[in-house]
Amino acid sequence: MDLLRNVVVFLHIVGFAITFGAWTAEAAARRFGFTRLMEYGLLLSLVTGLALAAPWPAGIELNYAKIGVKLAILLVLGAVLGMGSARQRRTGQPVPRAMFLVAGLLSLAAAGIAVLW
Numbered sequence: 395m396d397l398l399r400n401v402v403v404f405l406h407i408v409g410f411a412i413t414f415g416a417w418t419a420e421a422a423a424r425r426f427g428f429t430r431l432m433e434y435g436l437l438l439s440l441v442t443g444l445a446l447a448a449p450w451p452a453g454i455e456l457n458y459a460k461i462g463v464k465l466a467i468l469l470v471l472g473a474v475l476g477m478g479s480a481r482q483r484r485t486g487q488p489v490p491r492a493m494f495l496v497a498g499l500l501s502l503a504a505a506g507i508a509v510l511w
């Protein structure tokens with residue numbers, strides 16, 4: 395069970411890597427747009443995060459305040475990505491630069507909270 399939990403934590407981190415990696419790639423290429431990969435990574439973080447939010451194996455202690463804050467950040471980030479992607483499809487232009495920055499900062503903030511809190 396410990397190994398299984400660690401595998402799920404690993405996949406949870408891969409989800410973050412996909413989201414933030416896709417964001418970084420967009421920034422480095424100076425395209426500054428939202429991509430499907432960011433949404434897929436976020437979905438992976440959400441599914442694995444919810445699985446980890448259950449206290450298994452027995453006896454494990456979880457920081458539910460931290461988990462709640464991360465869930466809130468993830469939901470806001472999901473809304474930002476959703477609104478931005480719809481706007482991109484409508485206008486054919488990348489999202490406003492501030493919106494792009496907010497998405498990257500939210501993703502980074504969630505990871506920072508995960509490891510520093």
Ligand code: HEM
Pocket residue numbers: 403406407410439440442443444446447448455456461464465466468501504505508509
């Ligand atoms: C973008 C959003 C998220 C990021 C970047 C993120 C990042 C991380 C990272 C790096 C870890 C491993 C470090 C650690 O164990 O503390 C972790 C663990 C964990 N995350 Fe997340 N997370 C996110 C969202 C979520 C959500 C939405 C949930 C639950 C609803 C969640 C629940 C958990 C749990 C339960 C653990 C394991 C803690 C433990 O076993 O002690 N995370 N997260």
